[in-house]
Amino acid sequence: MSIKIGEIPYKERIQNGIKDDFMRQAVSSAQGRFRTGRLTQAAELGNWEDWRDLGEEIRTHTLENLDYYLHQLSEQVARRGGHVFFAETAEEANQYVKSIIQKKQAKKVVKAKSMVTEEIGLNKALEEVGAEVVESDLGEWILQLDEDPPSHIVTPALHKNKQQIRETFAKKKGYTGSDTPEELAAFAREQLRQDFLSADVGVTGCNFAIAESGSITLVTNEGNAEMVTSLPDTVITVMGMERIVPTWEEMEVLVSLLTRAAVGQKLTSYITAITGAGLELEVDSPEEFHLVIVDNGRSKILGTEFQSALHCIRCAACINACPVYRHIGGHAYNSIYPGPIGAVITPLLEGYDDHKELPYASTLCAACTEACPVKIPLHEHLIRHRQIIVEKEKGPTAEKLMMKGFAAWASNPAIYNMSAKMAKPALGPWTKDGMIENGPGPLKAWTEVRDFYAPQGQSFRSWFKQRQKDGESK
Amino acid sequence: MKVSLFSTCLSDILFADVAKNTLEILERVGCEVDYPMEQTCCGQPAYNSGYLQEAKASMKQMMKAFRHSEYVVGPSGSCVSMLKEYPHIFKGDPEWEEEAKVFAAKCYEITEFLVDVMGITDLGSTFKGRVTFHSSCHMKRLLGVKEQPKILLRNVEGVELVDLPWEEDCCGFGGTFAVKNPVISQEMVSEKSRHVSETQAEYLVGADMGCLMNIGGRMEREGKKVKIIHITEILNTH
Structure with a gap:
């Protein structure tokens, strides 16, 4: 898999999402829960905006000094017995992980939840060299069994209901139990426990890497990251190059923001940390540890006006706040990164060609920007994407001509005045009782969904002129 | 207090009553209200669609229209928020940067103006x-x-x-x-x-x-x- 998840055209994806009643119901109720949780937690902190400011400051500082902190991180990991590999591309990252798997003659790999390994298509690469790869995050495991891409970055199987999950378990794992969540979860636990015990290598993503100590931290509720990092002898962490903080102090701030913004929790059940390998004082330290730092297009974003998109801590607050996402679901974005943040970073990482509709899949309501715990101006980035798409568009399009017309109209009061006068009579033939049900030209698309209000009477400016005249003659 | 009414193109052309009511409220609370006839549209339709140059043409027209105004007050949070973005949009433009700042600082949405400015x-x-x-x-x-x-x-x-x-x-x-x-x-x-x-x-x-x-x-x-x-x-x- 890569960032793009399929070949279905945009309009069809939207229709698929809108027709999926179950998904919409599930997303809607999850959004309600997550949002309420986030707002409750923010209110309890009392000074949420100060926290957001601090979060933004930390991310800005770190990204502006990324080379320094990456250097420090790799020195510290190496000092504590770990290996560090910088991968410029997805292929390089996969190649490196494959080489370790082969060297270890590993048959089974267990994974903790990771978006970046999804992004680089690591599972497929490892399967190519004969390794069995098992996702251990419950949502990811369900999706892996069903060969279905994630639809959300925190709760990847949000679009599936318990009946569907039961069927998947029955078909792929011989499950015979009921569809109660407890029984399903117990079955998953039993199955995964065997995988944890028999795995040769553990692979994780990374929530925050701590430069000062060379530690990797993972934030989970299921505790699976604990198993992935402590049972296999060899652990490989794959991280996006921006997922780094200077010290534990900043990590604490960002985790406080992350768990509250993501699911409305003060803290998750587990925060797992790995520091190096073979350390005598740490009983669960792996014998061998590799850190793969992935660029895959990120450094191209550094230093551009999109740099703040790299501040993202993958909490999905923007996704949970987005009313467009609520109706179309994650798969409609055709990216493993859906929702507002996905619409911003997908074209940056994979180009506009396959993703040019995404920046327009937003009303620019700014609910995302408001929800973001590190204050990424998401809706502004979407506008900037639109500007770039317009700049790239060659030759005249109907929209371009219309916008040229707009500029001429809005920069010339004489033309504007004329249109203000003409609007009512011009729309007269389509107007009935003050409403237009079936409008001409540009109004057509509007009136397919809703009525259009015809001009009430003369324009305000005509009325005002008349009023002034009347005033003077009095 | 001298106030210039920003009708918004939408209310000017389609919903004139909204602009009339805004004008009358401002007059009722004692403002001296004028209506600069050179005003057109805030530029949002073009700006939000990614047409920056076209949007700027409209925005410059607005800044010119309200150049002599003390306060600019309009009946739309959305259009006024667009006016407030001008400094960000004209940043680095030697001719318009300063004017955009001065302009944005005097723009208010009507309820905001009544409560925050007029008290x-x-x-x-x-x-x-x-x-x-x-x-x-x-x-x-x-x-x-x-x-x-x-x-x-x-x-x-x-x-x-x-x-x-x-x-x-x-x-x-x-x-x-x-x-x-x-x-x-x-x-x-x-x-x-x-x-x-x-x-x-x-x-x-x-x-x-x-x-x-x-x-x-x-x-x-x-x-x-x-x-x-x-x-x-x-x-x-x-």
């Missing part, structure tokens, strides 16, 4: 009816004006203000979004319409005609009886 929370208005309020996205999130319209509404005699469920959600208008993504827009506005119905309000009040004509147009299509009404119409009663 008025009760206009002595009377309006009978059960109403619910749609808080428009740009007004509350970009302009940061949330409580002002509600403060004013609560002080209107006879108004019964009921909360709109999922009030924070966008109505699905989004300018060209409504025609570029009609399918998603329809789902969003239909959901908003359902929430309005749940309140059993007779009127849907708002401070942005863009959102109101979207929700109202949809409710008309669905044959609902709820009337849309701009907040200035309620405030401009005695």
Whole structure:
């Protein structure tokens, strides 16, 4: 898999999402829960905006000094017995992980939840060299069994209901139990426990890497990251190059923001940390540890006006706040990164060609920007994407001509005045009782969904002129 | 106090009553109001569609039109929030950067102006009816004006203000979004319409005609009886 998840055209994806009643119901109720949780937690902190400011400051500082902190991180990991590999591309990252798997003659790999390994298509690469790869995050495991891409970055199987999950378990794992969540979860636990015990290598993503100590931290509720990092002898962490903080102090701030913004929790059940390998004082330290730092297009974003998109801590607050996402679901974005943040970073990482509709899949309501715990101006980035798409568009399009017309109209009061006068009579033939049900030209698309209000009477400016005249003659 | 009325092109051309009510309210509270005839559109339709040069042509016209104004006050949180963006848009432009800053600093949405600048929370208005309020996205999130319209509404005699469920959600208008993504827009506005119905309000009040004509147009299509009404119409009663 890569960032793009399929070949279905945009309009069809939207229709698929809108027709999926179950998904919409599930997303809607999850959004309600997550949002309420986030707002409750923010209110309890009392000074949420100060926290957001601090979060933004930390991310800005770190990204502006990324080379320094990456250097420090790799020195510290190496000092504590770990290996560090910088991968410029997805292929390089996969190649490196494959080489370790082969060297270890590993048959089974267990994974903790990771978006970046999804992004680089690591599972497929490892399967190519004969390794069995098992996702251990419950949502990811369900999706892996069903060969279905994630639809959300925190709760990847949000679009599936318990009946569907039961069927998947029955078909792929011989499950015979009921569809109660407890029984399903117990079955998953039993199955995964065997995988944890028999795995040769553990692979994780990374929530925050701590430069000062060379530690990797993972934030989970299921505790699976604990198993992935402590049972296999060899652990490989794959991280996006921006997922780094200077010290534990900043990590604490960002985790406080992350768990509250993501699911409305003060803290998750587990925060797992790995520091190096073979350390005598740490009983669960792996014998061998590799850190793969992935660029895959990120450094191209550094230093551009999109740099703040790299501040993202993958909490999905923007996704949970987005009313467009609520109706179309994650798969409609055709990216493993859906929702507002996905619409911003997908074209940056994979180009506009396959993703040019995404920046327009937003009303620019700014609910995302408001929800973001590190204050990424998401809706502004979407506008900037639109500007770039317009700049790239060659030759005249109907929209371009219309916008040229707009500029001429809005920069010339004489033309504007004329249109203000003409609007009512011009729309007269389509107007009935003050409403237009079936409008001409540009109004057509509007009136397919809703009525259009015809001009009430003369324009305000005509009325005002008349009023002034009347005033003077009095 | 000298105030220049910014009618917004939408109210100027389609909803003249909104601009008239705004003018009359400003006069009632003692402002000396003029209406610069050179004003056109804030530029948002082009700006939000990615047409920066076209938007700037419109924006320059607006700055010229209000060059001599002390205060610029308009009946739309969305359009005023666009005016407030000018300094950001003209940053680094030697000719317009300074003017954009000066201009943006004097622009206000009408309820914001009444409450924050004039210090008025009760206009002595009377309006009978059960109403619910749609808080428009740009007004509350970009302009940061949330409580002002509600403060004013609560002080209107006879108004019964009921909360709109999922009030924070966008109505699905989004300018060209409504025609570029009609399918998603329809789902969003239909959901908003359902929430309005749940309140059993007779009127849907708002401070942005863009959102109101979207929700109202949809409710008309669905044959609902709820009337849309701009907040200035309620405030401009005695």
